[in-house]
Amino acid sequence: MFWKISTGLLVVIAIGLFAFTRTIDVTPGIIIHSLFGGGGGTPSQQTVQSRLKTPEGFSVGLYASNVVNARVIMFTRSGDLLVAQPRQSKVSILVRDADGDGKTDGQRVLLDYLYRPTSMDFFEDYLYVSESNAVGRIAFDHESGETIGEYERIITGLGDEGNHWTKTIRFGPDGLLYLSSGSTCNVCNETDDQRAAITRYNADGSGEERFATGLRNAVGFDWAPFDNQIYATDNGRDLLGDDFPPCELNKVEQGKFYGWPNVNGFGDLDPDFGDESRLDEATSPVHGFRPHNAPLGIRFIDLAAFPDEYQDSALTALHGSWNRSSYDGYKVVSLHHNSDGSFEEKDFLTGFEKDGNIIGRPADVTGGPDDCAYISDDYGMAIYRVCFGIEQDDIAAISASVIQKTGLEGFDTATLLELQSDGQQLFRTRGCLGCHVVSPEDARFGLRLLKSINSRYTLDSLSAFFKTPTPPMPPVRLNEEDQLALSAYLLSIE
Numbered sequence: 487m488f489w490k491i492s493t494g495l496l497v498v499i500a501i502g503l504f505a506f507t508r509t510i511d512v513t514p515g516i517i518i519h520s521l522f523g524g525g526g527g528t529p530s531q532q533t534v535q536s537r538l539k540t541p542e543g544f545s546v547g548l549y550a551s552n553v554v555n556a557r558v559i560m561f562t563r564s565g566d567l568l569v570a571q572p573r574q575s576k577v578s579i580l581v582r583d584a585d586g587d588g589k590t591d592g593q594r595v596l597l598d599y600l601y602r603p604t605s606m607d608f609f610e611d612y613l614y615v616s617e618s619n620a621v622g623r624i625a626f627d628h629e630s631g632e633t634i635g636e637y638e639r640i641i642t643g644l645g646d647e648g649n650h651w652t653k654t655i656r657f658g659p660d661g662l663l664y665l666s667s668g669s670t671c672n673v674c675n676e677t678d679d680q681r682a683a684i685t686r687y688n689a690d691g692s693g694e695e696r697f698a699t700g701l702r703n704a705v706g707f708d709w710a711p712f713d714n715q716i717y718a719t720d721n722g723r724d725l726l727g728d729d730f731p732p733c734e735l736n737k738v739e740q741g742k743f744y745g746w747p748n749v750n751g752f753g754d755l756d757p758d759f760g761d762e763s764r765l766d767e768a769t770s771p772v773h774g775f776r777p778h779n780a781p782l783g784i785r786f787i788d789l790a791a792f793p794d795e796y797q798d799s800a801l802t803a804l805h806g807s808w809n810r811s812s813y814d815g816y817k818v819v820s821l822h823h824n825s826d827g828s829f830e831e832k833d834f835l836t837g838f839e840k841d842g843n844i845i846g847r848p849a850d851v852t853g854g855p856d857d858c859a860y861i862s863d864d865y866g867m868a869i870y871r872v873c874f875g876i877e878q879d880d881i882a883a884i885s886a887s888v889i890q891k892t893g894l895e896g897f898d899t900a901t902l903l904e905l906q907s908d909g910q911q912l913f914r915t916r917g918c919l920g921c922h923v924v925s926p927e928d929a930r931f932g933l934r935l936l937k938s939i940n941s942r943y944t945l946d947s948l949s950a951f952f953k954t955p956t957p958p959m960p961p962v963r964l965n966e967e968d969q970l971a972l973s974a975y976l977l978s979i980e
Contacts (some may be wrong), residue, residue, distance in 0.1 A: 527867065527914060528548070528551040528553075528866055528868045529866055529868065529907075529910075530910060531547075532903050532906050533845060533907040534870070535903060536900075536904045536906075536907040537837040537838075537840060537845060537907055538836070538838070538870070539835070539837045540872055541834065543875060544872055544873065545873055546870055546871070547588050547589075547870065547878030548868060548870060549580075549589055549860060549869040549870060549871040550580050550589065550590045550593065550869040551867070551868055552593075553578065553593065553862075553867050553868060554571060555571045555572060555573045556569050556571060556849065556863060556864050556867060557569070557571065557604060557652075557862060557864055558570040558604060558605040558654065558783065558849070558862070559852050559862045559869065560606050560607065560852060561853075561855060561860075562631060563628040564628045564629055564631065565582035565583070565855045566579050566580065566631045567579070567590065567854075567869065568580075569869070570603050570606055572603055572618070573602070575598060575599055575600050575603070576595050576597060576603065577597040577600065577606060578594065579593070579594055579595075580592070580869065581593070581594070581631070583856075588878055590869070596633065597637065600615065600622075601617040601618060601619060601620065602651065603616065603617050604653050605654045605655050606655075607656050607657050607663075608626070608657075609661070609663070610689070611625055612624065612625055612626060613633065614655055614663065615637075615655075616654060616665065617639075617653070618644070618653060619643070619644045620641055620642045621641040621644075621653070621655060621663070621691065622637050623638060624636065624637040624638065640690060641687060641694075644665075644680065645667070645680060645681055648669075648670030648671055649670060649672065650669050650670070650681075650702075650721075652668060654666040656707060656708070658686070658709060659709060661689060662686045662688065663688070663691075664684055665684065666684045666704045666707060667682070667683060667684075667685065668682065668702065668703035668704070668705070668721075669682040669702050669746065669747075672725060673758055673759055675747065679699065682699065682700065683696055683697070683699045683700075684698045684701060697741075698741070698742050698743075698744065699742075699743050700743040700745045700748075700749075700769075701738070701744050702721060702747070704718040704719060704720045704736070706718065706782050707784065708784050708800065711786055712798050715738070715739065717735060717737055717772070717784065718735070718736050719734070719775075719781035719782060719783075719784050720746075720771070721733050721780050721781065722777060723746070723747070725809075726757065728777065728778070728810040728811050728812075729777050730751075731751040732752075732771070732774035732775060733774070733775035733777065733778070733779050734751065734774060735772055735774075735775065735781070735802075735821065735829060736769070736771050737769075737772045737827075739769075742769045743764070743767050744768065744769050745764075748760055748765075749764060749768040751774060752770045753765065753768070753770055772828065773829040775802075775831070777814075778807035778809060779804045779807065779814055779815035780804060780807065780808075780815060781802050781804055781805070782804075782805050782850060783802070783803045783849060783852075783862070784800050784801070784802045784803075784851070785852050787799050787800065787801060787820075787853060787859070788853060791874050792874050796820060796822075799823065800820070800821045801818055801819070801834060802818065802821055803848035803851050804816065804818065805849060806839065813842060816839035816844060816847060817833060817837075817839075818836075819833055819834055820832050834872070835861060835870070835872055838863075838866075843908075843911050844865070845911065847863060847864060848861050848862070854871070857874075858872060858873035858876070859872045859873075860872075892940050892977045893944045893946060894945065894977065902974060905974035906974050906975045906978050908971040909971035909973070909974050910975045912964070912972045913972060913975055922936050923935055940977045943977065945977070948973045948977065952973075
């Protein structure tokens with residue numbers, strides 16, 4: 487842990503969260519995730535297939551499960567995938583998919599005991615890692631996937647107090663290291679000009695130079711192939727209502743000021759910190775995302791297998807809202823560049839939020855050596871793989887005999903998969919996990935492992951059991967639709 491929270495403070499936080507969530511339609515779980523990390527568990531392959539939607543011709547699969555607090559991702563030259571896990575104090579490596587089944591061949595820790603590592607990049611023979619208060623580097627062998635020698639911090643003393651403590655690093659075409667650092671607050675006048683800014687350095691950490699300012703929380707940035715300029719996502723401020731201000735995509739140029747905290751969005755003075763003297767110098771975004779969508783990672787696409795309309799476009803992870811009256815965001819979008827410099831936003835991977843039920847929060851995107859896009863999810867603790875022209879339908883087959891003997895034969899496969907997906911979410915959100923688990927690895931601390939439910943129950947007998955369960959299990963109070971979904975899920979457990 488990087489901080490200790492007293493019991494009294496936890497009580498205050500809990501009371502505050504309860505009061506806050508009574509006023510808006512947001513669950514405490516999402517707020518706690520926003521503040522402290524954690525996750526909701528990796529969706530099953532069935533859930534991925536039934537819930538997540540892609541444009542026609544694309545498919546989505548689950549590349550890796552149980553990758554806790556998966557944030558920034560980056561491929562090595564040999565096809566291994568690195569994952570920054572700031573709240574786990576480590577960078578992990580997902581071993582390349584050598585057997586071609588569309589899934590990682592294993593997961594192991596590459597670097598441990600770091601201080602909130604948030605992103606990585608390669609330059610020459612080094613792997614660079616941004617921690618919340620420093621940047622370090624270590625020699626790296628791409629073929630073996632192993633580090634060489636000792637880890638050395640080359641930039642230290644970076645401010646990480648308050649909000650938005652993550653740091654994102656990328657090497658530019660000029661061979662210089664660019665670092666984005668978010669603000670300490672929702673809105674305020676910073677005393678440290680390294681916050682809410684992008685700074686650049688020489689590769690050895692020397693030559694610090696403030697590159698651009700007024701960027702509240704530019705978590706993701708990349709260089710566009712059509713003009714070689716930096717385009718950065720930026721999260722708009724909170725507490726001005728559901729629909730203001732927009733989150734931003736900024737074309738970031740040296741020496742420019744991008745508005746925060748004085749100017750929001752497209753030239754609107756801030757009601758608290760508005761300063762007309764800065765209005766003319768504030769550069770407006772080139773694209774506005776919907777307010778509170780929280781755009782994070784962004785990558786311009788260079789994947790030969792993707793259709794022509796995606797060439798020169800960018801994929802952007804929208805982490806999703808936590809402080810508006812209804813959920814918004816929770817998806818990956820594509821940004822298509824127009825000749826006038828504007829961008830058209832289109833849905834690319836959706837379904838993480840459905841009717842208030844959330845199974846994931848996209849955090850970062852990158853292109854893989856197999857011409858597929860990869861998306862990290864720090865809430866669902868997963869890495870997804872989206873490909874064009876490739877089927878990823880390796881859902882575990884639904885046994886016909888199980889369907890027949892349990893009374894599920896009246897449902898087609900698509901309907902059954904959707905029921906099982908909804909049932910899995912009910913299992914996770916209605917208190918079942920307080921006593922039961924479905925994975926042998928989690929069968930500890932007195933929790934009961936559920937297995938072979940379909941060998942002991944049918945739809946009818948399970949419905950009867952829900953009404954009068956064996957003590958100490960309480961009656962399951964669900965409407966008929968939810969009861970059917972939960973039953974379909976439980977009967978799928980072998």
